[in-house]
Amino acid sequence: MLASLGVASTDGAMAKLVQPFIDKLIIAGDRDLIQLVPLIVIGLAAFKGLSRYVQQYYILTAGQLAIQDLRNQVFKHLMSLSMRFHSSNGTGSIMSRVLNDIGMLQAFLGDVLVIILRESFTLVVLVGLAFYTDWKMALIAFTALPATALPAALLARRIKAYVKKSQGAIAVLTTALEQAFSGIKVIKSFGTEKDQVRRFFDKNRSYYNFWRKVIKYDAASSPVTELLTSLGVAGVLWYGLNRVLAGEMTQGQLFSIVAAILMMYGPVKRLVRVNNVFQSAMGAAERVFELFEAQPEILDAENAVRLDRVRGELVLDHVCFSYDTASLEPVIRDLSLTIKPGEMVALVGPSGSGKTTLMGLLLRFFDPDSGSIRLDGHDLREISAESLHRNMAMVDQEAFLFNDTIANNISYGSAEGSLDRVREAARQAYADGFIEELPDGYQTEIGDRGLRLSGGQRQRISIARAVYQNAPVLILDEATSALDTESEAIVQEALNNLVENRTTIVIAHRLSTVKHADRIVVLDKGTICEIGTHEELLARGGMYRRLHDMQFKEDTDGSLD
Template sequence: MLASVGVAGTDAAVAKFVEPFIDRIIVQGDLGLAKMVPFFVIILATFKGGSRYIQEYFIRTAGQLAIQDIRNRMFEHSMRLSVRFFARHSAGNLMSRLLNDVNMVQTTLSNILVTLFKESLTLIALTAVAFYTDWQMTLAAFVVIPLTVYPASVIGKRIKKFSRRGQGAMGDLTSSLEQAFTGIKVIKSFATEGMEVDDFKRQNLSYYRLVRKQLKYAAGSSPIVELLSSLGAAAALWFGLDRVMSGEMTQGQLFSVLTAITLMYMPLKHLVKVNNVIQRALGAAERMFEVLDEEIEIADQPEAVELSRCKGSVSFERVNFAYEDEPVLQDFSAEIRAGEVVALVGPSGAGKTTLIGLLSRFYDPGSGVVRIDGHDIRNLSQKSLHQNLALVDQETFLFNDSIRGNIRYGCPDATDEEVIEAARKAYADEFIRQLPEGYETTIGDRGVRLSGGQRQRLCIARALLRDAPILLLDEATSALDTESEAMVQQALGNLMRDRTTIVIAHRLSTVIHADRILVLQDGRVCQSGTHQQLLEQGGLYKRLYDIQFNE
């Protein structure tokens, strides 16, 4: 703040020193004072330069720290939002808000705060000098300043409107990029590169058109201020010359006021431009705060219970659940004993994966209760809940990290020996050691450098290392060939030992040995029993079995 005052004070001093420069040096010929002018110029330039350096460094640093805090808060908040939120928003759009929108606000805080402080204080200082020297002449120049408020306001609103739409278009563009790069194998296999390029160009053109509208309005602000400023300067000059002719003010006072007014219009133009940039940033900030203001749907209760290692009994009591207005589970009830292997089968859309999501508390049921060892999971802390669950999903998600880092994910304190033992039980140790860097091999984004079976075995090793008492298997072998499936099934056998296991599988051959099979249809249990019992009962399970094994 002091440095900003120093910069503004220097400009005011320049305007004030014009008066003695004209009256005592030009008019009266004071040579002694004339010899001092170069020193005054050097001193003022040095002082202004030092003040500007301090001002810009500290204000820009403060802006960067503020944005860093906002970006951290956005990411932290988004990590606490429910899976339902991420189902409604594309990954690319959220990435755009976290990166592009924050960057726009960052640029505003870093650059505009400097201009805002400097130009505002400069405007105040120059106005004070002008009014002190001759208030009547200054007042004549100030008549036009209120006229700049309306066009600046209108232009600012338009810029904000198109900025928000432009940031939305950038989100769509980022989403297209993320989708194209993630699905590059599909794109190439269908030879649709040209179609994707055309789609990207179309979205890029849409973004350009919105940016062009912002530029159109921003470009119109300076000429308007220039025109109004010239009217004010002309009025002040006409009034000032008349007063000099009548002897009411000196030539030095006239030029001092004119210098102050001329210097004053420059920060005024900058402030109008600042308003345009701020309006663009506000459009981006609104999208940022939409994420920050998103209500956390799944949150710990104020006095949430910390669940220690559970025995593993699970119960669903008259559970109802719907995605938006689409019912998925209706009055669903089931009891799973500790250590029991229960398979969930049924047609697509019957609610099998939803049950896994409810038990993991990715969602809360519309009504009914989900319990672990008799505890309503809504009363448990989410961290302790998930420490008792291990999920092996059909989507084998691995991080762009080393194999060791991926297996250790979720158990960062595990020793190297424990990592290797988990890999051995998952039948992954052999292929890992054949890799050039062994456990230190970086596997690429989503594990693209590995086969499907290898990725799945790493996911099983990760679950083994977690050593949770409840295991959730969601189509863990659905995308594997016969040889890979056989090896993964062996790994799963090690993983399922002495654990409560809930298995979802479309391939009935993988659930034949389950202790109990629940057959789901339209969100309800329509059959329950062992494989042999269900075959003897007939019904939906028998029909699914006949269809698969006839094939």
């Protein structure tokens, strides 16, 4: 701000020096003063240059740090939001707000803030100089300034509205990109490249249409400001020239105040343009701060219990849950179930029966609408999230791996990764063989989502990660459903090592993978319709039998094909 004052005072000094330059040098011919002109010009230029450098460096640095803090806060807030938020908001839309919208704020907090400070100070100095030199002429010039305010405000309001719409359009465009590249295998296999290109072109055109209107209103602001300020200049020249002819002021005084007024209109025009950028930034800012309006649903209780290693008893007591609280159709209906420590319980049922939702409730991605879920006698809502997830491990059907080394993926979530523990976890997951054949072994980078590995290899890394976590409660969600027969057999062996001495909840469509469970719980429309062992449920002839017969054929002697 001090440097901005330096820039402004230099502009004021230049306008003020016009009067002695004309009166004493050009008209009076003061030769002594002529010798000082080069030194004055160079000195003012050097001082202004240094002031502009200091001003720009510190403001741009502060702007970058502010954007860094904002992006960090947004990301931290997004990580704290519950699964309900992430399941109802597309990844592309969230990414667009974090990258594109904050990027627009970055431009404002950088160059624009420099201009606002510099031009505001300069305007104040030049207005003060004009009124000090001749308040009547300054008043004539100043009447044009309020006239620019109304059209500038109207244009800026339009710009803000269309920028917000254009940012929404770029979010749609980002989503299209994210889906196209994530689903490139499907696109290629169906040969729909041209269709995807056409859709992208349409979305890109929509974005352009919004941005074209922003450009239209932004381009109109300069001519409107130019026309209105010219009225003030015309009034000053008419009045000033008449006063010079009447001998009421010198030519130097006239040119000094005209220079100050002309220089004053420069900051006005630049501030009008900056206001357009400011409104654009505000349109983007509203989209960013809308994210902060979303509040996390799953929070630690005020006196949350921090559990050490649990025994693994799970009790679901009359649990009800629906994704939409206003909906009359709950996904889980009055469900009660007790799972003993060390017991393996399988959850089966047709699609939409509530298996995956129940997994989300056990991991406390959601809280029940009514009823409770207890771990070793403690309601999940009373347990700290950190200690709850330390006691639970999950192996999902989609083995998500990070673009990192194999060792770091296996030890993910651990403060200190022990390579010996990593090797042991990989051995129990039957992953050590293929890992050691890789060029860099456990330090091999596996690419985005682990795409350099096969599906079976990714799943075994995921199992090794669960082994490394060594949690007493294990949740398996369709852990072998996406694998071929050979990979499934290896992964199943790895799972057998993993479930030993752990409370295990298995969600499965392939009934062959749950035959050896201690109990099989059959769900239908969010309720338990059958419980028993594999043999008991087959003999009962209920829904489990029907699901079984849909997957397997029976020989005449009852053996499985």
